[in-house]
Amino acid sequence: MESINVALESPTLSRMVTPMKPSDFLKNHWEKSKHLVLHGDVQRFYELPGISDVESLENVLAIYKNPVMVVGEAVIEETGGIADRFLVDVSEAREWYEKGAALEFDFSDMFLPQLRSWMGKLKNELQLPPGAGVKAIVYAAKNGGGFKAHFDAYTNFIFHLKGTKTWKLSENKNVVNPVQHYDLVEKPYIPEELSTYWQGEHPEDSLPEADIVNLVPGSFLYLPRGVWHSTSSSEATLSLNITFTHPVWAELLVAEIRSRLVKNEIWRELAVNINFLDEKSKQEVLHKLDTELKKISDNISSIKAEDILTRDSEDFDLYHITQAVFRQSLASKHMY
Amino acid sequence: MESINVALESPTLSRMVTPMKPSDFLKNHWEKSKHLVLHGDVQRFYELPGISDVESLENVLAIYKNPVMVVGEAVIEETGGIADRFLVDVSEAREWYEKGAALEFDFSDMFLPQLRSWMGKLKNELQLPPGAGVKAIVYAAKNGGGFKAHFDAYTNFIFHLKGTKTWKLSENKNVVNPVQHYDLVEKPYIPEELSTYWQGEHPEDSLPEADIVNLVPGSFLYLPRGVWHSTSSSEATLSLNITFTHPVWAELLVAEIRSRLVKNEIWRELAVNINFLDEKSKQEVLHKLDTELKKISDNISSIKAEDILTRDSEDFDLYHITQAVFRQSLASKHMY
Numbered sequence: 001m002e003s004i005n006v007a008l009e010s011p012t013l014s015r016m017v018t019p020m021k022p023s024d025f026l027k028n029h030w031e032k033s034k035h036l037v038l039h040g041d042v043q044r045f046y047e048l049p050g051i052s053d054v055e056s057l058e059n060v061l062a063i064y065k066n067p068v069m070v071v072g073e074a075v076i077e078e079t080g081g082i083a084d085r086f087l088v089d090v091s092e093a094r095e096w097y098e099k100g101a102a103l104e105f106d107f108s109d110m111f112l113p114q115l116r117s118w119m120g121k122l123k124n125e126l127q128l129p130p131g132a133g134v135k136a137i138v139y140a141a142k143n144g145g146g147f148k149a150h151f152d153a154y155t156n157f158i159f160h161l162k163g164t165k166t167w168k169l170s171e172n173k174n175v176v177n178p179v180q181h182y183d184l185v186e187k188p189y190i191p192e193e194l195s196t197y198w199q200g201e202h203p204e205d206s207l208p209e210a211d212i213v214n215l216v217p218g219s220f221l222y223l224p225r226g227v228w229h230s231t232s233s234s235e236a237t238l239s240l241n242i243t244f245t246h247p248v249w250a251e252l253l254v255a256e257i258r259s260r261l262v263k264n265e266i267w268r269e270l271a272v273n274i275n276f277l278d279e280k281s282k283q284e285v286l287h288k289l290d291t292e293l294k295k296i297s298d299n300i301s302s303i304k305a306e307d308i309l310t311r312d313s314e315d316f317d318l319y320h321i322t323q324a325v326f327r328q329s330l331a332s333k334h335m336y
Numbered sequence: 337m338e339s340i341n342v343a344l345e346s347p348t349l350s351r352m353v354t355p356m357k358p359s360d361f362l363k364n365h366w367e368k369s370k371h372l373v374l375h376g377d378v379q380r381f382y383e384l385p386g387i388s389d390v391e392s393l394e395n396v397l398a399i400y401k402n403p404v405m406v407v408g409e410a411v412i413e414e415t416g417g418i419a420d421r422f423l424v425d426v427s428e429a430r431e432w433y434e435k436g437a438a439l440e441f442d443f444s445d446m447f448l449p450q451l452r453s454w455m456g457k458l459k460n461e462l463q464l465p466p467g468a469g470v471k472a473i474v475y476a477a478k479n480g481g482g483f484k485a486h487f488d489a490y491t492n493f494i495f496h497l498k499g500t501k502t503w504k505l506s507e508n509k510n511v512v513n514p515v516q517h518y519d520l521v522e523k524p525y526i527p528e529e530l531s532t533y534w535q536g537e538h539p540e541d542s543l544p545e546a547d548i549v550n551l552v553p554g555s556f557l558y559l560p561r562g563v564w565h566s567t568s569s570s571e572a573t574l575s576l577n578i579t580f581t582h583p584v585w586a587e588l589l590v591a592e593i594r595s596r597l598v599k600n601e602i603w604r605e606l607a608v609n610i611n612f613l614d615e616k617s618k619q620e621v622l623h624k625l626d627t628e629l630k631k632i633s634d635n636i637s638s639i640k641a642e643d644i645l646t647r648d649s650e651d652f653d654l655y656h657i658t659q660a661v662f663r664q665s666l667a668s669k670h671m672y
Contacts, residue, residue, distance in 0.1 A: 067665075069665065078669070079668065083668050085665065086665050086666075086668035086669050087665040087666045087669075088669055089425075124609070124612060127608045127609050127612040127613065128606070128607075128609060129609045130609065131607075176604070177601050177604035177605055177606075178604070179598055179604050193595060196598070196599045197598065197599055197601065197604070246606050247606075248598075248603065248604045248605060248606055248607060249602065249603050249604075249607050249628075250594060250603035250604060251594075251607070253597065254590050254593060254597070257590060258587075258590045259529060259532070261586040261589065261590070262515055262529065262532070262533065262586050263532045265512045265533065266585065267584065267585050267586035268512070268513035268533070268584045268585075268586060269513055269584060269585055270464070270513075270583075270584055271464075271582065271583045271584060271585050271587070271588050271648060272463045272464070272465065273460070273463050273464060273465045273466065273648060274645060276460060276461075276463040277463065285641075286642070287641075289641035290641045292585075293589075293639055293641065297633065297636070297637045300633070300636050301633045303629055304626060305621070305622045305623075305625035305626045305629065306622070308625060312607060318654035318655060319654060319658045322654065322655045322658040322659055322662075323658055326423075326659060326662055329403075329405065329422050329423040330403060330422075332415065332419050332423070333414070333422050333423075333424055
C-alpha cells in the first residue's frame with residue numbers, strides 16, 4: 001500500500017487551529033498531549049459546516065430528535081439525591097434548562113450531517129485509525145454549573161459559542177496515556193487497572209498548579225486525554241464538543257490475539273465459575289486451561305506489527321457504538 | 337477458596353425444568369448445548385416471582401417505563417423500507433401493536449425486581465461467572481410475525497405465556513460454540529471471524545432437518561447459543577425470555593493479556609493510521625511495535641489458568657451494560 005502524507009494538507013484541522021499551522025499543532029500539541037487554547041472571532045467557526053446550526057439553544061432544540069441528558073442540582077432534588085442526571089424527552093429539556101439543569105445533547109451529529117462531513121476528514125488528518133469513534137456533543141446551561149476535577153481517556157475539541165466558562169487545566173503527573181476516566185473525588189481510591197500505572201500523589205481538589213482559562217464566544221480548546229480539568233461558570237453558556245474515542249496499540253494487539261484464540265473451539269467454550277464446581281470438575285477445568293495456554297505461546301509469539309495493523313478498523317469502542325445504534329433507533333421514527 | 341457444589345440443590349432451575357432434575361438438565365442439555373422443550377400448566381411458571389406480572393400485555397404496558405422496540409411490516413411501511421424496527425414511547429406501543437408490529441420490551445427486569453431476585457440465582461446455578469449478563473425481555477405480537485432462520489451467541493430461556501408460536505429448531509453443523517450471531521439470509525456471506533471456524537454448507541432457508549415445536553401457554557424452551565431457529569405464528573402471542581450473555585474462555589484470557597499490556601505506556605499510545613504517515617514515520621512505528629512484541633512473549637507465556645480465572649467478574653458484554661445504563665437513565669425520571 002502506498003504511503004500518502006495527507007498531513008501536509010489538513011484543511012479541516014487548518015480551519016480549527018488557525019492561525020497555527022496544522023503541522024505545528026500535530027507536533028507540539030497532538031503528539032505531546034499538550035492542551036491548546038485559541039481565542040478569536042466566533043464567525044471563523046462557521047466556516048466548518050454545521051456549527052452555525054447549533055449557535056443557539058433554540059436551534060439545537062429544534063434539530064435534536066432524541067432524549068436529552070439533564071444534569072445537576074435540579075435533578076438531584078427531583079430524585080431525592082439518588083442521581084445527578086437522567087434522560088428526558090427533548091420536549092421537556094427547555095423546562096429543565098430553566099430549572100438550572102445543564103443539558104447534554106449527545107451524538108448531536110446524528111441530526112447534523114453537515115458536521116459529519118468534516119468530522120470524518122478530521123479523523124484522517126489526526127492520523128487516527130478507521131476504528132476510532134467520533135461524535136459531536138452540544139452542552140448548554142443557563143447559569144453555569146460545571147464539572148469537578150477529572151481526566152478523560154478520550155480527546156475533546158471544544159468550540160465555545162456563548163457565555164464565559166472558566167476552565168482549569170493541569171498537567172497529569174500521575175499517569176501517562178490513560179486508557180480510562182478518573183474523577184478526583186474518588187481519591188484516595190484508584191481503580192485496579194489504573195493503579196498499575198499510577199505514580200505519585202493526587203493533586204489537590206482545586207488543581208492549584210492549573211492554567212486558568214476563560215473560554216468566551218469564539219474560543220477553541222484542544223483537550224487531550226489525561227489532562228486534569230475542572231470547569232465553572234455563572235452565566236448562560238453553549239458549546240460544541242467534537243469527541244474522539246481512539247484505540248490504543250494494546251487494543252489492536254488484543255484484537256489480533258482474540259481472533260487467533262477463537263479459532264479454537266475450547267477457547268470458545270463458556271467460562272464457568274469454578275467456585276460452583278466440585279473439586280474434581282474444578283481440577284479438570286484448570287488442567288484444560290493450562291494445557292491450552294501451553295499451546296498458544298508460539299502462536300502469539302509469531303504476531304508481527306503488520307498483523308496488529310490489520311485490526312485497525314475494528315469496532316473498539318462498544319460504548320460508543322451501542323449508544324449510537326440505540327439513539328438511532330430512538331430517532332428513526334422522526335427521521336423518515 | 338472452598339469449592340461448593342451448589343448444583344446439587346438448584347431451586348430456581350428446578351422450578352424451570354420440572355419434572356426434569358436440574359442435574360439431568362445440566363448434564364444432558366446445558367453442557368451439550370442441546371435444546372429442551374417442556375410443556376405444562378402455565379401456573380407452574382408463576383412460582384417464579386414476577387412472571388405473573390407479565391401475564392398480559394396490559395400489565396406489561398403499565399409497568400414498563402422505557403421506549404419499546406416495534407418490529408415488522410408496519411415499521412417497514414412507515415420508514416419507506418429503510419428500517420424494520422425502531423423505538424417508540426411506551427404510550428404509543430399499543431397503537432403499533434394494533435397495526436401489527438411485534439413489541440419487544442427489552443430489559444423488562446428493570447421494572448420487575450421480583451424477576452431479578454431469581455435471575456441472579458439462576459446465573460449461579462448455571463455455574464456462570466459473575467461477569468455474565470442476564471436480562472428479561474417480553475415479546476408480544478397481535479398476529480404473529482416471527483423471525484427467519486438464524487442462530488445467536490447467547491442463551492435463551494423462554495416462558496411461553498399466550499397464543500401458539502411455531503418454532504423450528506435445528507442442530508448447527510456449521511459451527512461449534514459460536515461467539516457471534518448469524519442470520520441465514522446473509523448466505524453465502526460469512527463474517528470474517530465466523531468463517532475461521534465455519535465448516536460445510538449452509539442449511540436451506542426452511543431448515544428442513546429441524547424439530548418443529550408448537551409453544552403454547554405453559555411451554556418452556558431452553559434455547560442454547562448456536563441452535564438454528566426460526567419462528568412463526570398467526571395469532572396473538574406473549575412470552576418472557578430470560579437471556580444470558582456469557583464470556584467464553586478466550587475473553588477471560590484476553591482480559592488478562594490486556595491488563596498486562598496496559599501497564600506499559602507504549603501499548604497505551606494511540607494507534608495511528610500508518611497510511612497517513614510518511615515512509616520514515618511508518619517504519620518507525622513498525623519498528624517500535626515489533627520491538628515491543630518481542631518483549632511480551634515471556635510475559636504472556638507466564639499466564640496460568642488461575643490468572644485467567646481472576647478475570648471472571650469483568651464487564652464482558654459492553655453492549656449489554658451500555659444499553660442497561662442508557663435505559664436506566666431513560667427510566668430514572670419515572671422511578672423516584
